[in-house]
Amino acid sequence: xxxxxxxxxxxxxxxxxxxxxxxxxxxxxxxxxxxxxxxxxxxxxxxxxxxxxxxxxxxxxxxxxxxxxxxxxxxxxxxxxxxxxxxxxxxxxxxxxxxxxxxxxxxxxxxxxxxxxxxxxxxxxxxxxxxxxxxxxxxxxxxxxxxxxxxxxxxxxxxxxxxxxxxxxxxxxxxxxxxxxxxxxxxxxxxxxxxxxxxxxxxxxxxxxxxxxxxxxxxxxxxxxxxxxxxxxxxxxxxxxxxxxxxxxxxxxxxxxxxxxxxxxxxxxxxxxxxxxxxxxxxxxxxxxxxxxxxxxxxxxxxxxxxxxxxxxxxxxxxxxxxxxxxxxxxxxxxxxxxxxxxxxxxxxxxxxxxxxxxxxxxxxxxxxxxxxxxxxxxxxxxxxxxxxxxxxxxxxxxxxxxxxxx
Amino acid sequence: xxxxxxxxxxxxxxxxxxxxxxxxxxxxxxxxxxxxxxxxxxxxxxxxxxxxxxxxxxxxxxxxxxxxxxxxxxxxxxxxxxxxxxxxxxxxxxxxxxxxxxxxxxxxxxxxxxxxxxxxxxxxxxxxxxxxxxxxxxxxxxxxxxxxxxxxxxxxxxxxxxxxxxxxxxxxxxxxxxxxxxxxxxxxxxxxxxxxxxxxxxxxxxxxxxxxxxxxxxxxxxxxxxxxxxxxxxxxxxxxxxxxxxxxxxxxxxxxxxxxxxxxxxxxxxxxxxxxxxxxxxxxxxxxxxxxxxxxxxxxxxxxxxxxxxxxxxxxxxxxxxxxxxxxxxxxxxxxxxxxxxxxxxxxxxxxxxxxxxxxxxxxxxxxxxxxxxxxxxx
Numbered sequence: 001x002x003x004x005x006x007x008x009x010x011x012x013x014x015x016x017x018x019x020x021x022x023x024x025x026x027x028x029x030x031x032x033x034x035x036x037x038x039x040x041x042x043x044x045x046x047x048x049x050x051x052x053x054x055x056x057x058x059x060x061x062x063x064x065x066x067x068x069x070x071x072x073x074x075x076x077x078x079x080x081x082x083x084x085x086x087x088x089x090x091x092x093x094x095x096x097x098x099x100x101x102x103x104x105x106x107x108x109x110x111x112x113x114x115x116x117x118x119x120x121x122x123x124x125x126x127x128x129x130x131x132x133x134x135x136x137x138x139x140x141x142x143x144x145x146x147x148x149x150x151x152x153x154x155x156x157x158x159x160x161x162x163x164x165x166x167x168x169x170x171x172x173x174x175x176x177x178x179x180x181x182x183x184x185x186x187x188x189x190x191x192x193x194x195x196x197x198x199x200x201x202x203x204x205x206x207x208x209x210x211x212x213x214x215x216x217x218x219x220x221x222x223x224x225x226x227x228x229x230x231x232x233x234x235x236x237x238x239x240x241x242x243x244x245x246x247x248x249x250x251x252x253x254x255x256x257x258x259x260x261x262x263x264x265x266x267x268x269x270x271x272x273x274x275x276x277x278x279x280x281x282x283x284x285x286x287x288x289x290x291x292x293x294x295x296x297x298x299x300x301x302x303x304x305x306x307x308x309x310x311x312x313x314x315x316x317x318x319x320x321x322x323x324x325x326x327x328x329x330x331x332x333x334x335x336x337x338x339x340x341x342x343x344x345x346x347x348x349x350x351x352x353x354x355x356x357x358x359x360x361x362x363x364x365x366x367x368x369x370x371x372x373x374x375x376x377x378x379x380x381x382x383x384x385x386x387x388x389x390x391x392x393x394x395x396x397x398x399x400x401x402x403x404x405x406x407x
Numbered sequence: 408x409x410x411x412x413x414x415x416x417x418x419x420x421x422x423x424x425x426x427x428x429x430x431x432x433x434x435x436x437x438x439x440x441x442x443x444x445x446x447x448x449x450x451x452x453x454x455x456x457x458x459x460x461x462x463x464x465x466x467x468x469x470x471x472x473x474x475x476x477x478x479x480x481x482x483x484x485x486x487x488x489x490x491x492x493x494x495x496x497x498x499x500x501x502x503x504x505x506x507x508x509x510x511x512x513x514x515x516x517x518x519x520x521x522x523x524x525x526x527x528x529x530x531x532x533x534x535x536x537x538x539x540x541x542x543x544x545x546x547x548x549x550x551x552x553x554x555x556x557x558x559x560x561x562x563x564x565x566x567x568x569x570x571x572x573x574x575x576x577x578x579x580x581x582x583x584x585x586x587x588x589x590x591x592x593x594x595x596x597x598x599x600x601x602x603x604x605x606x607x608x609x610x611x612x613x614x615x616x617x618x619x620x621x622x623x624x625x626x627x628x629x630x631x632x633x634x635x636x637x638x639x640x641x642x643x644x645x646x647x648x649x650x651x652x653x654x655x656x657x658x659x660x661x662x663x664x665x666x667x668x669x670x671x672x673x674x675x676x677x678x679x680x681x682x683x684x685x686x687x688x689x690x691x692x693x694x695x696x697x698x699x700x701x702x703x704x705x706x707x708x709x710x711x712x713x714x715x716x717x718x719x720x721x722x723x724x725x726x727x728x729x730x731x732x733x734x735x736x737x738x739x740x741x742x743x744x745x746x747x748x749x750x751x752x753x754x755x756x757x758x759x760x761x762x763x764x765x766x767x768x769x770x771x772x773x774x775x776x777x778x779x780x781x782x783x784x785x786x
Contacts, residue, residue: 023755024754024755042757043757043765046755150776152776153772153776211768215764215765215768218761218764221758
């Protein structure tokens with residue numbers, strides 16, 4: 001139960017087994033209000049239900065390997081871009097200490113894979129047999145195929161990830177940006193090649209999504225998985241406490257305002273895509289990281305597995321450590337909250353001496369710490385870019401020292 | 408009196424030759440098919456100003472007792488005590504007629520459910536027999552499938568409901584279902600239902616069980632009116648319908664042959680202001696052949712025979728062994744068939760078309776990504 005509070009009761013293996021048992025009895029698994037997984041998960045677990053632990057471990061291993069390969073390729077890209085910029089003399093002379101060398105970048109992919117595999121959140125998620133591990137595997141494969149430059153595979157994995165839960169839709173933008181830059185298509189609204197590429201990608205994405213949805217229809221022979229999976233994610237009927245922001249609000253919401261606040265909360269996930277992609281259009285992989293973080297904070301049923309996925313990316317930006325301002329505070333808060341989650345859960349549910357406010361306070365604090373972490377990295381990244389353009393030691397026009405302010 | 412006995416004896420001997428006449432009477436005697444009579448008389452209102460409802464119920468009680476139904480076969484439910492009410496200027500009396508002509512309370516009234524015990528739940532439990540085991544016999548309706556039951560309800564009512572104790576209601580659907588339960592449990596042979604409330608006809612609209620006859624004091628949309636106030640007591644003493652019903656019943660004695668058609672004519676619109684209604688479509692016999700004493704009285708069946716029966720010889724069994732007929736109830740729900748049925752455990756398999764389609768697509772994507780040249784190595 002403790003684990004389930006961190007891992008969201010709805011997306012666990014026991015629910016999948018219940019769905020399969022219902023199917024054996026001849027009843028649609030979506031008829032009860034427990035099972036909210038997609039039919040492809042049913043198909044997968046129909047064959048591997050006896051070997052479920054191995055499946056989840058395999059999914060974690062696939063995620064780690066995919067992240068390793070992706071980051072290795074990305075490092076090569078970063079280094080190549082840096083070399084071109086150096087040769088084109090675009091860097092001011094005093095920021096040479098900010099340049100990255102292959103020696104320091106050598107162990108980063110390994111660190112990323114280790115960060116993912118050894119993260120206590122990942123281990124917790126695997127032990128609790130949450131299907132989040134499979135989600136993470138699909139998203140990692142999507143990142144791998146994007147960074148390798150394979151448009152078709154990237155579209156297919158993105159549609160698989162969107163089919164699982166709707167939120168990876170926002171990863172469309174960074175994928176488009178990255179693929180366009182890799183194929184040297186200028187990111188300009190007025191260019192025809194830009195729109196043509198978008199049309200191609202959208203066609204592949206929507207086509208594969210359509211194919212997957214029709215296949216799911218043929219698996220069970222009915223469309224009732226659509227409201228059960230997507231209606232569930234979007235309309236949040238289940239208010240079991242988890243580490244997200246939705247349950248507490250919607251437990252006390254008046255029915256009259258429920259739709260309004262539902263729209264507000266859901267838009268919050270998708271809202272940051274366009275401004276972030278405008279700001280970070282030169283750096284789509286950082287955008288992927290930001291987007292993953294935003295999804296895992298603001299989605300309707302987050303689990304610690306989602307957090308583990310974007311935390312795995314942190315070694316890629318380890319060169320930003322000199323610009324991070326709040327890292328000590330953030331890490332302390334994250335550690336403390338992770339330790340306090342089970343304590344307050346026990347106090348609330350079992351001892352009865354706390355109430356849901358305590359648990360929600362810790363949830364809020366945890367999410368605030370995550371947001372602070374992400375915004376801190378954002379600030380550090382932008383600051384480094386600024387220094388790379390304007391020099392490390394900033395001087396005003398008259399030569400005195402200036403300070404950089406983030407507006 | 409000896410002379411009277413002699414004349415009756417003479418009459419018997421004289422009419423013994425007319426055996427067919429006796430048999431004709433006997434035929435009529437046995438035409439109703441019931442062997443015992445019960446009455447359930449309920450007054451549902453409390454408070455002093457509803458004096459007339461208690462007086463209604465007590466006057467029917469008095470008539471029914473006078474016609475032969477004993478207290479053990481009457482369930483009398485009075486929601487309030489008017490005789491000992493502190494507003495009663497004549498304590499220990501309940502009058503049904505002005506000028507205090509008729510005290511219906513008397514010394515021998517046996518009230519089975521009094522005061523707050525008169526609830527919808529208790530009423531329905533009495534009717535259906537589902538009482539806790541500790542209930543005394545006087546509070547039970549111990550009828551069987553040869554009982555004729557008279558049910559009389561009075562109080563305040565509306566379209567489809569009757570108000571109990573000013574706090575709850577019984578609906579016509581509940582009443583109809585209770586009667587159906589009684590029918591299925593074989594708790595009555597025939598049932599006469601009389602109701603004296605406003606819009607009383609709505610209460611018998613929903614009956615659907617056989618052998619029910621119903622009378623009501625007013626139709627839907629009409630109010631039943633009270634008869635006359637007594638200035639000494641200060642309240643209305645009786646309702647019109649029951650007043651004229653009581654007048655009608657005063658003329659009935661255990662041997663009278665008046666039938667239901669006369670009962671339907673009690674209290675016409677000129678006297679009652681409301682239109683009394685009745686319902687006989689569920690009753691299997693013709694109302695003209697139903698005697699008033701079939702319901703209001705308790706007439707013992709007497710079979711008059713001219714033969715002599717010799718009781719000195721022991722009665723031998725017809726056959727050597729007793730014929731054992733096993734009786735069993737008809738299976739209303741085939742439980743044994745249901746519980747012995749186990750669902751066949753068949754596992755679900757994904758449809759073949761799905762598997763084919765999925766793997767074709769996966770293979771297509773694989774070859775698109777990695778080139779057609781791998782195809783050569785496989786085939």
